[in-house]
Structure formats: C-alpha cells, structure tokens
Amino acid sequence: MDAGSPSYKGFRYPAEIIAHCVWLYHRFPLSFREVEELMLARGVIVSYETIRQWCAKLGPAYAAGLRRRKPRAGDKRHLDEVFVEINGERRYLWRAVDQDGNVLDVLVQSRRDDKAARRFMAKLMKKQCRVPRALVTDKLRSYGVAHRELMRSVEHRQSKYLNNRAENSHQPTRQRERAMKGFRSPASTQKFLSVFSAVSPHFRPRRHLLTAPDYRAEMTIRFTTWNKITGVPAAP
Structure with missing residues (x-):
C-alpha cells in the first residue's frame, strides 16, 4: 500500500x-x-x-x-469557458489545460465577466505556484482585463483558432453531462468535476x-x- x-x-x-x-x-x-x-x-x-x-x-x-504524481505542467496555459445547465440555470465552467492537454484546474461560476476571469486566473496561479510562458484564450474581453491585472508580463494570445486544446478538453464533460441528464447544484458539480478532471484523463x-x-x-x-x-x- x-x-x-x-x-x-x-x-x-x-x-x-x-x-x-x-x-x-x-x-x-x-x-x-x-x-x-x-x-x-x-x-x-x-x-x-x-x-x-x-x-x-x-x-x-x-x-x-x-x-x-503528474509531471510538472507545461509552460503554456490554454483557458476556455463553456456554459452548463445546473438545475435549469445557466452557469459557466472555466477550464485551464497546458499545451499537452493536461487539465490544470476547473471552476464553476455564475458569470463570465471580468471578476470571474480574475478569480479563475488567481486560483490557477495559486494552485500552480508559477506563471506560464504564454496564455492562450479566445477573444472574450474578460480575459484581457484579468491578464493585465494579474499576468501583465506573460504573453497573451487571443484567438479562437489557437485554443482548440482547451475547447476539446470540454468534450468528456459534455458526454458526462448528457449521461447524467444535467447537473444538480453548483457545489456538487464543482466537486464532481474536480475528481472527474483528474481520474478520467x-x-x-x-x-x-x-x-x-x-x-x-x-x-x-x-x-x-x-x-x-x-x-x-x-x-x-
């Protein structure tokens, strides 16, 4: 043991x-x-x-x-957010992966505004204990605001064509969401996805x-x- x-x-x-x-x-x-x-x-x-x-x-x-037991995460972070239905209400699942597709963090939030982006980036920085070489996101304005406040020295690339790594990582969650016929509460969703994002990959x-x-x-x-x-x- x-x-x-x-x-x-x-x-x-x-x-x-x-x-x-x-x-x-x-x-x-x-x-x-x-x-x-x-x-x-x-x-x-x-x-x-x-x-x-x-x-x-x-x-x-x-x-x-x-x-x-995971190897150290790569130095490029891909961030993306998708909406999920939780008990009939729209919430947003924020996800960060490295360039190899390893899931770094997930966070369920009620919004996708500047405050939500800052919260997710701050949580990611605290968990990883270092800043990345580059940050890749889509063109959501909230990412730019959070980047300027928290990671100004990090290169920020905003393009929907460069972020397939993060977008593809949502697919297993979507499959599971359909099988479960939706999620029940934000707290239980966060807890489940935190485990799921480690075990499934x-x-x-x-x-x-x-x-x-x-x-x-x-x-x-x-x-x-x-x-x-x-x-x-x-x-x-």
Missing part, C-alpha cells in the same frame, strides 16, 4: 471493490445505479447509495493522489498516437499508479 493512500478503516467492503466502483463511475458515463448493476453481475451486492458515498468521500482523495492516453502494444503497456502503467494511490494490493 502506498504511504499516501487513503484509510479504509470503518468500511465494510475491501479497497479493491471500493476503488473499482469509484473508477467505473468516473471513467465511464455511468449512473450510480448502473455501477450497482455491474457489480451485481460480478456477484458483489452493494447499493447505489453506498457507491455514491464512496465517490463523495474517496473520490477527492484519489484525485489528489493522481495529481501529486488518467485513463485516456492519446490512443490514436500509440500502437496496440504501446497502448496496453501505457495502460498497465496507469493502472499500477491507480492501485498505488487507492491502496489496492498488487496482483500476485
């Missing part, structure tokens, strides 16, 4: 089952009830409510473990750039990392 893995004291089920359920829920567009059904097919009787509690309690710990290497043997080798490495951060014993 890895030294930083979470404690399972007080849990009735073993770490293997708990980690597998959390993985299923965040890796695939499944509901808690569908994960319950998949586990039942494997002879494991666990309620969807228990799976929900596992995801809420241990999902953030797993995500934090994956982030600690970990199991999504650039498949189109890898041969079949290389892909299997890479996935073996990633599952080994997952087992370490979740505290699942290695297979004999």
